[in-house]
Amino acid sequence: MRGKDMKHRDAPSLLEFQRRFAAGLLAETIDPARASPIDPGMRVHRSSVSASLRQAIEAAFPVTRALVGDAFFAALADRFVVAEPPRLGWLFAYGVRFPDFVAADGPARGVPYLADVARLEWARIHAANTSDTGELNLQALARLAPDALAALRLHLHPAASFIVSPYRMFDIWWAHRQADASRSLASIEKVDIPQTVLVSRPSDTETSVVELDVGDAALLGSVLAGARFDDACQAAIDAEADYDLGAGLTRLAALRAVCPITEQCLRTRRSENSDSPL
Amino acid sequence: MRAADPRAGGRVCDPRVPSPAAAGVGLRAPHYDNFLDADARPPARWLEVHAENYFARGGMHRRTLSAIAEFYPISIHGVALSLGSAEGLDPEHLDRLADLVAEVDPILVSEHLAWSRVGGVYYNDLLPLPLNWETLDIVSANVEQAQRCLGRPILVENPSGYLAIDYSTLGEAEFLSRLVSRTGCGLLLDVNNLFVSAANLGLDMEDWLATVPPTAIGEIHLAGHAADDNGRAPLLIDTHGAPVAEAVWALYASVVARFGPRPTLVEWDSDIPPLEVLLAEADRAQAILEGACVEKT
Numbered sequence: 001m002r003g004k005d006m007k008h009r010d011a012p013s014l015l016e017f018q019r020r021f022a023a024g025l026l027a028e029t030i031d032p033a034r035a036s037p038i039d040p041g042m043r044v045h046r047s048s049v050s051a052s053l054r055q056a057i058e059a060a061f062p063v064t065r066a067l068v069g070d071a072f073f074a075a076l077a078d079r080f081v082v083a084e085p086p087r088l089g090w091l092f093a094y095g096v097r098f099p100d101f102v103a104a105d106g107p108a109r110g111v112p113y114l115a116d117v118a119r120l121e122w123a124r125i126h127a128a129n130t131s132d133t134g135e136l137n138l139q140a141l142a143r144l145a146p147d148a149l150a151a152l153r154l155h156l157h158p159a160a161s162f163i164v165s166p167y168r169m170f171d172i173w174w175a176h177r178q179a180d181a182s183r184s185l186a187s188i189e190k191v192d193i194p195q196t197v198l199v200s201r202p203s204d205t206e207t208s209v210v211e212l213d214v215g216d217a218a219l220l221g222s223v224l225a226g227a228r229f230d231d232a233c234q235a236a237i238d239a240e241a242d243y244d245l246g247a248g249l250t251r252l253a254a255l256r257a258v259c260p261i262t263e264q265c266l267r268t269r270r271s272e273n274s275d276s277p278l
Numbered sequence: 279m280r281a282a283d284p285r286a287g288g289r290v291c292d293p294r295v296p297s298p299a300a301a302g303v304g305l306r307a308p309h310y311d312n313f314l315d316a317d318a319r320p321p322a323r324w325l326e327v328h329a330e331n332y333f334a335r336g337g338m339h340r341r342t343l344s345a346i347a348e349f350y351p352i353s354i355h356g357v358a359l360s361l362g363s364a365e366g367l368d369p370e371h372l373d374r375l376a377d378l379v380a381e382v383d384p385i386l387v388s389e390h391l392a393w394s395r396v397g398g399v400y401y402n403d404l405l406p407l408p409l410n411w412e413t414l415d416i417v418s419a420n421v422e423q424a425q426r427c428l429g430r431p432i433l434v435e436n437p438s439g440y441l442a443i444d445y446s447t448l449g450e451a452e453f454l455s456r457l458v459s460r461t462g463c464g465l466l467l468d469v470n471n472l473f474v475s476a477a478n479l480g481l482d483m484e485d486w487l488a489t490v491p492p493t494a495i496g497e498i499h500l501a502g503h504a505a506d507d508n509g510r511a512p513l514l515i516d517t518h519g520a521p522v523a524e525a526v527w528a529l530y531a532s533v534v535a536r537f538g539p540r541p542t543l544v545e546w547d548s549d550i551p552p553l554e555v556l557l558a559e560a561d562r563a564q565a566i567l568e569g570a571c572v573e574k575t
Contacts, residue, residue: 011445012445014362017364018363018364039441040440041478041513042440042441044441045406045440049402049403053402056402085400086399088368088371089358090358090374091330092331092334128339131334206338
């Protein structure tokens with residue numbers, strides 16, 4: 001009893017205990033060969049932490065994983081987990097930084113389109129988990145006075161992502177979702193053809209991934225850059241001479257690419273009328 | 279105390295027993311379509327979800343849960359609140375949990391005697407605590423904060439133990455009993471965890487069951503485990519990836535005979551089987567619950 005009491009007098013605070021314990025959890029994930037002999041119980045916790053976080057990334061990025069193979073992806077996911085461990089206790093949000101990590105990761109950069117495919121996959125998760133917001137009402141748009149319509153600033157829908165890539169990342173992603181991915185992939189000879197993708201939630205219960213034509217891409221890209229409605233429309237027509245504006249807006253509204261009109265959309269930006277840095 | 283819920287099935291033979299004294303199953307994404315099928319609703323008595331899977335405010339998963347909750351009683355089981363965190367609870371985590379609880383109005387809300395977070399990092403595991411007076415103060419404060427925020431008592435689950443922690447001065451059952459009397463929380467008795475901790479750490483199950491206050495036990499969990507004998511000492515791992523072991527069924531039957539029926543959940547989280555397999559496991563638990571009811575009437 002006495003020895004036990006002595007030991008407890010030296011006991012660390014709970015906070016100190018947790019800091020020390022945590023320091024050993026992810027330390028050897030990357031290089032198991034350097035692992036020192038540890039209590040089998042500690043090994044259970046280490047492998048539970050590293051395996052479950054790796055699996056969270058694997059589940060979020062299945063096509064990215066298929067593109068590089070299980071072993072390569074597992075090592076990539078492990079590097080990510082150690083560099084960027086989760087901060088939130090809800091793991092569906094874990095992975096938002098993975099596409100940028102892939103873009104900067106030495107071995108992964110050997111597959112130039114990999115980060116953009118990861119962006120597309122993350123955008124689908126984002127679309128599924130974002131609060132429901134309705135779609136742009138085109139009748140309301142048509143009722144605006146001409147001046148107000150011209151000056152209108154639309155916003156990207158909160159569930160939507162607009163991804164511009166120098167690679168055929170949509171085709172690559174799509175091929176991997178087909179039953180015979182290897183045959184579909186074989187048809188993609190040249191990968192460095194630019195593609196623009198819209199990922200969105202066209203209804204409350206489904207997500208959508210579409211490749212945008214140049215006119216739609218120019219219009220939506222301008223909206224995203226903060227352009228007025230008239231300038232965004234002009235950008236679409238400049239990009240695609242016979243662009244059908246009505247059809248394009250109908251298409252983008254149905255996909256919920258842009259938000260419903262709010263007071264904020266109708267307000268003229270202060271910065272437009274002054275050069276104040278504030 | 280809530281009134282018996284007629285949707286829950288199962289017999290409530292003791293008015294003090296929280297409803298439903300029935301065996302439910304975990305709701306997992308592979309079975310969403312089964313539960314959404316209006317023409318063939320599976321005969322589950324109640325469903326338990328992992329809270330954090332529905333932390334997106336709005337979004338498709340929340341919508342699915344709301345649709346299923348129209349037809350089944352729901353229990354919300356948190357796995358990441360980290361009641362044992364010395365740094366306190368993550369306010370946004372608690373806020374999202376409260377938002378979900380307010381929306382779903384679950385029959386039960388539960389969490390774990392464990393920690394998962396320190397220094398702003400979430401480790402996604404139920405990590406062990408040294409069970410001593412300082413830890414009791416911290417866990418009590420965290421449980422009280424959670425209960426205040428949720429506006430209702432929670433159940434706290436006994437962990438599966440793999441590691442003997444130095445600096446423990448209180449037994450697990452004593453620690454949990456004191457937590458109950460300090461905070462008014464209830465207990466979620468995970469029979470599989472009790473079995474695993476007894477095998478791995480020599481926890482005395484009879485002493486444990488004799489120590490905890492029987493009326494505090496508001497729910498029982500059952501799950502499968504696996505043996506991991508790669509190390510020096512073989513360990514049982516609480517995998518939630520297999521049928522409930524026969525020895526755990528026997529322990530469950532003795533617990534039900536001892537304490538009377540309690541809402542019981544069969545958990546299965548990895549290698550998730552077809553729903554029928556899961557429902558059959560729950561039916562086996564239901565038969566044990568009903569046997570206990572018959573004996574007592």
